[in-house]
Amino acid sequence: MANKTEKINTGVPLYEQVFCPRCGERLAPADLEIFAACPYCDYVFTRDNNLEDFVLLPLITRWAGRAHNQFPAG
Numbered sequence: 001m002a003n004k005t006e007k008i009n010t011g012v013p014l015y016e017q018v019f020c021p022r023c024g025e026r027l028a029p030a031d032l033e034i035f036a037a038c039p040y041c042d043y044v045f046t047r048d049n050n051l052e053d054f055v056l057l058p059l060i061t062r063w064a065g066r067a068h069n070q071f072p073a074g
């Protein structure tokens, strides 16, 4: 958990760095959330753990922020 937070805060978020291997377009998590396919060329992604992380990371970040607001540390 701590490692993941550190990654998000210290660099470009993972979810901004997925490119379609076929057409090279940069994809957003929302593009892959439903069909797991490139909206530009219809390349179908294999749903593996990396893709799941990519799609879910913005949601997890949002949930974490909400939880933090509900239960502020300190």
Ligand SMILES: [Zn+2]
Pocket: 020, 021, 022, 023, 024, 025, 038, 039, 040, 041, 042, 043
């Ligand atoms: Zn594509």
